[in-house]
Amino acid sequence: MQEADLDLLIRTAREAGRIALDFAGRDHEKWDKPGGAGPVTEADLAVNAMLESELRAARPDYGWLSEESPDDPARLSCERVFIIDPIDGTRSFIEGGDTWAHSMAVVEDGVPVAAVVYLPVKGKLYSAALDQGAWLNTRPIRASARTDVSGATVLAAKPTYDSRHWRTGAPAVVRHYRPSLAYRLALVAEGRFDAMLTLRDSWEWDIAGGALLLSEAGAAVSDRAGRPLRFNNAHPQVHGVVAGGQAVQAGLLAELSG
Numbered sequence: 378m379q380e381a382d383l384d385l386l387i388r389t390a391r392e393a394g395r396i397a398l399d400f401a402g403r404d405h406e407k408w409d410k411p412g413g414a415g416p417v418t419e420a421d422l423a424v425n426a427m428l429e430s431e432l433r434a435a436r437p438d439y440g441w442l443s444e445e446s447p448d449d450p451a452r453l454s455c456e457r458v459f460i461i462d463p464i465d466g467t468r469s470f471i472e473g474g475d476t477w478a479h480s481m482a483v484v485e486d487g488v489p490v491a492a493v494v495y496l497p498v499k500g501k502l503y504s505a506a507l508d509q510g511a512w513l514n515t516r517p518i519r520a521s522a523r524t525d526v527s528g529a530t531v532l533a534a535k536p537t538y539d540s541r542h543w544r545t546g547a548p549a550v551v552r553h554y555r556p557s558l559a560y561r562l563a564l565v566a567e568g569r570f571d572a573m574l575t576l577r578d579s580w581e582w583d584i585a586g587g588a589l590l591l592s593e594a595g596a597a598v599s600d601r602a603g604r605p606l607r608f609n610n611a612h613p614q615v616h617g618v619v620a621g622g623q624a625v626q627a628g629l630l631a632e633l634s635g
């Protein structure tokens with residue numbers, strides 16, 4: 378019997394963690410990508426190589442989209458596609474932090490159907506499958522039920538609160554931040570924070586895994602204009618992300634300036 382997609386993601390995510398932690402414990406090469414695209418390390422490439430080899434061997438008919446692989450337009454004709462960020466939060470990884478993550482998803486016709494966000498240093502493995510709920514390790518998770526935006530705990534980078542983004546100025550929320558976008562999404566799915574948002578166009582590999590965690594945990598998630606997120610686009614970006622408990626997410630969208 379074929380291994381389920383979610384089981385496949387969990388198994389390979391744990392192997393990714395072992396590879397990355399081995400690099401984290403010793404000196405390794407790192408450099409900046411062209412065009413200000415951020416840093417990359419030997420670990421990113423080693424994790425990516427393992428995931429591509431294992432996942433594509435297990436599902437040769439699935440497409441492939443990864444931050445660390447050349448984009449292959451053939452994915453656009455595939456019914457199912459792996460969308461992968463080998464290490465999300467590479468700067469945290471380089472600095473010896475614990476908030477970097479492996480973000481992995483299977484997307485079918487634009488919709489995530491299986492997802493894992495794994496933080497090996499913290500021992501936190503978030504997982505979800507479509508219509509089967511979301512989990513942190515062995516515990517089911519649910520998003521916040523808070524109803525008021527004012528006083529809500531929100532994960533976002535400082536530029537998000539610039540007044541030009543808001544109809545009447547930035548909302549009075551309790552501000553927090555984590556460097557990994559995938560981890561921010563997972564923390565909201567877990568109910569640790571009421572919402573998260575990023576108003577910049579965001580790469581699909583940062584978002585796809587967390588998007589399924591959120592929806593399966595009862596949260597609302599959309600782009601900054603309130604539109605549903607769709608994945609495996611020809612240009613693999615989404616127009617920002619606003620996610621949170623149903624009421625808080627709706628309230629943040631209402632206050633954004635469009």
